[in-house]
Amino acid sequence: MASTVCEKLRTQIEEGKYAVGDRLPSEARLTEEFSVSRTVIREAVATLRADGLLDSRQGAGVFVLAPAEKTPLPFQNVEPARISSMIEMLELRTAVETEAAALAARRRSPAQLETLFETLHTLQELFAKGESSPQADFDLHMAIADATNNPRFREFLELVGPGIIPRRALATTSGGPELKAYVAILDREHGDIVQAIADGNADEAREAMRNHLLGSQARYRALLRRTTAGAGKGRAAMSGPSG
Incomplete structure (x- = not known):
């Protein structure tokens, strides 16, 4: 259940429902939106925090972070013509x-x-x-x-x-x-x-x-x-x- 909520939140962030710097709704509102317990919401948020998409600030809430730059794969800049x-x-x-x-x-x-x-x-x-x-x-x-x-x-x-x-x-x-x-x-x-x-x-x-x-x-x-x-x-x- 937590993984499903996690992916739905991830999609909402990627599609722009929550922009960088936005605060997510409260746990109470999220439990109502997804019809799950607070424990499930916390697990989903923890996963997205670990992925670098969210940041929990004590007393302020949970905020959307800018996605980290992807590390380029090795050998992607090999130019056969050079x-x-x-x-x-x-x-x-x-x-x-x-x-x-x-x-x-x-x-x-x-x-x-x-x-x-x-x-x-x-x-x-x-x-x-x-x-x-x-x-x-x-x-x-x-x-x-x-x-x-x-x-x-x-x-x-x-x-x-x-x-x-x-x-x-x-x-x-x-x-x-x-x-x-x-x-x-x-x-x-x-x-x-x-x-x-x-x-x-x-x-x-x-x-x-x-x-x-x-x-x-x-x-x-x-x-x-x-x-x-x-x-x-x-x-x-x-x-x-x-x-």
Whole structure:
């Protein structure tokens, strides 16, 4: 009963029946409005106080508070189009996914290994056709996370989302032969990771994943340097000769 009254009061506050700073009606009026006992009203008010929506002031009554600012969820400001943002995520992924690969090599079941090879094959087919593959790439990393048989690895990847796949950002800054060469490198690196997991070699799986993610970091740092240098030349050209 108290939870029902609590939600009704919460709705009234959210819909503006009681604005910030307003005093709630007395307990007697609330018991009459909701046809409940004073104990139920007190429990409902206590819950809303704990949620930061109400404040009890002795001798004055119960007042509506401004809702607290929501704490932003982690990884919500990751911008795939920003090279520096992708480097940050690659550093974090290196710390997490290298161990995921090692655990997958030790723990993967036959069914999980079959899924890994199927996912790798799908990714390779997209590579060969020159089609968009970031989602398939992400699916492969998710399959590796699942093969650890520790659900926290999947939760981590789900939290950061498929936007962490570097090629989403790379596609906006390069193309043609450069992108094809990059995709060929990724194809080989992914194959090395899956093969090490299939062999049950934790050390090789860890090293293959590390090489993959450190290689992506190096390629992005080089891209960042080129982009920064290009921007600097552009500013110099616009400013013209000095002196």
